[in-house]
Amino acid sequence: MPQTIQQKFVHQVIGHSATNNRLASKNKIGSGSAPVNIALSKYWGKRDATLNLPTNGSLSISLPGLGTKTQIERLESQNQQTDLVSLNGQRLDQDNAFAKRVSQFLNYFRETPQTFFKVDTENSVPTAAGLASSASGYAALVLALNDLFAWNLDNKSLSLLARLGSGSASRSLFNGFALWHQGQQADGLDSYAEAIDTTWPEFCVGLLEIDVKQKPVSSTQGMQNTVETCALYQAWPQQANQDMQTILQAIKDHDFATLGKTAEHNALTMHATMIATWPPIVYWQPESVEAMHKIWRLREQGVAVYFTMDAGPNLKLLFLETEKPAILQAFKQIKILEPFKS
Amino acid sequence: MPQTIQQKFVHQVIGHSATNNRLASKNKIGSGSAPVNIALSKYWGKRDATLNLPTNGSLSISLPGLGTKTQIERLESQNQQTDLVSLNGQRLDQDNAFAKRVSQFLNYFRETPQTFFKVDTENSVPTAAGLASSASGYAALVLALNDLFAWNLDNKSLSLLARLGSGSASRSLFNGFALWHQGQQADGLDSYAEAIDTTWPEFCVGLLEIDVKQKPVSSTQGMQNTVETCALYQAWPQQANQDMQTILQAIKDHDFATLGKTAEHNALTMHATMIATWPPIVYWQPESVEAMHKIWRLREQGVAVYFTMDAGPNLKLLFLETEKPAILQAFKQIKILEPFKS
Known part of the structure; x- marks a missing residue:
């Protein structure tokens, strides 16, 4: 019987037949892989923290070749009373923050409280690239669970x-x-x-890695503080939803200028809500601001380049293939990805 | 007869007797001097651009020893058909932006359209200190006009x-x-x-000069763009008025922590509205962000220091006399002012 709100939610999503399948799983090992994604209009603020329900919709682009591969298996030994979680080939301690979060998530899926799992996660995301691996991580883990339990869920259910x-x-x-x-x-x-x-096909994302000098506030904590202490935040959900619709239409029209402008404005507006939070949340580093001014100077010179930023100091540049030479000249260290050419 | 809205306003402020005095002025030369001021809760946004009426109240501290001295005299020659404006000993061209703005202001005060003035302005504000000289400049000019015309206006009228x-x-x-x-x-x-x-007496302001690498947007243009394109701005006037009341009470209580925290949050919130404007207004330079992070690290170490920022890249640090050694050690180039010890 489902007990927590999350367990009840999982029960509703995977349904009865899937629930039965859990016991009849044929696969000894489940595996899944998923890409990281960059939001063009951002998720910032929860209306329900238990179920991760957002105050606004969001829209993203996935990055090919960067993501997470995960394998999961049921531990059979009765002596094993915890999950075993490895990250990039390294077994994590039980009190490691990453391992604890994975185990908490697995609590929603255990057949009995005595069912434990072995989870092996490989991130192909360079640690310093400033890309959140939790997005690809939990997507890959859900795909691995779907495989292990042979649920055969559709994309909607997997996304939930x-x-x-x-x-x-x-x-x-x-x-x-x-x-x-x-x-x-x-x-x-x-x-x-x-x-x-x-x-x-012409759509490019450039990853600009900024040195992280400051321990950041976690996204979860950051968005909670913003919702609670930032007076400006009250206008965010409406703007975010408008931006999402504008970008959706720009994607359909292949209207890059509108997409770029709206994505940059959206990211800056999200950061503005953080900056107006108390205590202030400023993920920007000196190098972040230097890169912004550089991008604006390039734009004044006619280069159609925009940027977005997540809860960290790094910039993600948005541009079309035609601007690649100008971008490579301006940013020597940039890593360029072409999401539709993988 | 007053013709423009501003002339009508001036007429209402100086009144009939003062108006008559204008013609009966005994002083050949009028002079005035005024300090610069740093807003602890900011002015950002006009509800009426013609009369400079703000969307919210604001609260400031004046800085002793930094400001403007101005002398004004009526030009008697009929051949002189323009004002003569000097800044720091240098005669300005008629189409210089500063001179044009002064002449436009003097339009509100001419006895006849053929009355012209000689204005000599000396700023003791170091150009690079990031202190707006227009505040002390127009205060000093009004005092000089009051002297020249022998209006004997009270502080309220002078402020208007x-x-x-x-x-x-x-x-x-x-x-x-x-x-x-x-x-x-x-x-x-x-x-x-x-x-x-x-x-x-213990109240200190530290001026931290940041290299200006970018031509800034003027405050007038910046606040106009913010009001027009920043969705977050709608919450600003209410927060600004609350902050002003909080700081007013903190001044009365000599509660420095509340003053510092509220002033810093207010400044960051104002900058947040600029950052969420389109095109974005980011007055911050890499060195600004570096200084912010440094201040936050100092605060974590127990140093009670806060900052405020205006429409530019410079920081103004707020602290009490007891923290002076720590501040001087952390910021070698800082200029410390003690507003109540002049």
């Missing part, structure tokens, strides 16, 4: 489950652009992501 | 007139703390500043 691990993970089940519906229901069953059916 | 030249000039007629009332009337006659009758 991934959301429970990390909000932005709901968007990491897809390649290309994805849109996470805010949803309205209290049960959270209408808050999931879908792929946007478009390709845009 | 200075406001017409530059909003923040309304606060530069006073030493120590001053509060600019937002006012409610359409005629602008209730939007003026008053001195807050307190001394706080």
Whole structure:
């Protein structure tokens, strides 16, 4: 019987037949892999922290070749009374923050309180690239669970489950652009992501790595503090939803200027809500601001380049293939990805 | 007869007797001097651009020894058909932006369209200190006009007139703390500043000069763009007025922590509205962000220091005398002022 709110949610998503399948699982090992994603219009603020329900919808682009591969198996020994979690080949202590969060998530899926798992996670995301691995991580873990338990869930259900691990993970089940519906229901069953059916071969994302000198505030803590102490935040959900619609239309129209401008404004507005939080949340480092001014100077010179930033100091540049030479000349260390050319 | 809205406003402020005095002026040369001021809760946004009426009240501290001295005289020659404006001993061209703005302001005060003035302005504000000289400049000019025309106006009337030249000039007629009332009337006659009758000998302001690498957006243009394109701005006026009241009470209680925290949060919130404007207004330079992080690290170490920032890259540190050694050690180049020890 489901006991916690999250267990009840999982029960609703995977349904009865799937529940029965859990006991009849044929696969000894389940595996899954998922890409990281960069939000073009951001997720910032929860209306329900237990179910990871957002105050606004969001829209992302997945990055090919960067992500997470995960394998999961049931531990059979009765002597093993904890999960065994490895990250990039290294077994983690039970009190490691990453391992604890994975185990908490697995609590929603155990057949009995005595069922434990072995989880092996490999991130192909360079640690310093400033890309959140929790999105690809929980998407890959849900795919691995789906494989292990032979649920055969559809994308909507997979996205709902991934959301429970990390909000932005709901968007990491897809390649290309994805849109996470805010949803309205209290049960959270209408808050999931879908792929946007478009390709845009010229679309490029440039990863600009900034030295991290300061220990950051976690996204979860940061968005909670923002919602509670930032007076400006009250206007955010409406702008974020508008920006999402504007970007969705720009994607359909292949209107890059509108996409870039709206994504940059959206990211800066999210950071503005953090900056106006108390205590202030300033993820920007000196090098972040230097890069922003550089991008604005390039734009004044006619280079169609925009940027977005997440809860960290790094910039992600947005541009079309034609601007690649100018970008490479201006930013020697940039890593350029082409999401539709993988 | 007054013709423009501003001329009508001036007419209302100086009154009939003063108007008559204008013709009966005994002083051949009028002179005035006024300090610069740093807002602890900011002025950002106009509800009326013609009369410089703000969307919110603000509160400032004047800096002793930094400001403007101005002399004004009527030009008698009929051949002289323009004002003659000098800044720091240098005669300015007629199409110089500073000279044009002064002449436009003087238009509100000419007895006839053929009356022209010679204005000599000396700023003791180091150009690179990031202190706006328009506040002290228009306060000093109004004092000089009051002297020339022998109006004998009270502080309220002087503040109303200075406001017409530059909003923040309304606060530069006073030493120590001053509060600019937002006012409610359409005629602008209730939007003026008053001195807050307190001394706080231990109160220090540290000026931290940041290299300006980028040509900034003017405050007037910046606040206009913010009001028009920043969705977050809608929450600003209410927060700004609350902050002003909180700081006013903290001044009365000599509660430095509340003052510092509220002033820093207020400044960051103002900058947040700029950052969320389109095109973005980011006055911050890499060195600004470096200094912020340094201040936050100092605070974590127990040093009670806060900062405020205006429409530029420079930081103004707020602290009490006891923290002076720690501040001087952390910021070698800082210039410390003690507003109540001049």
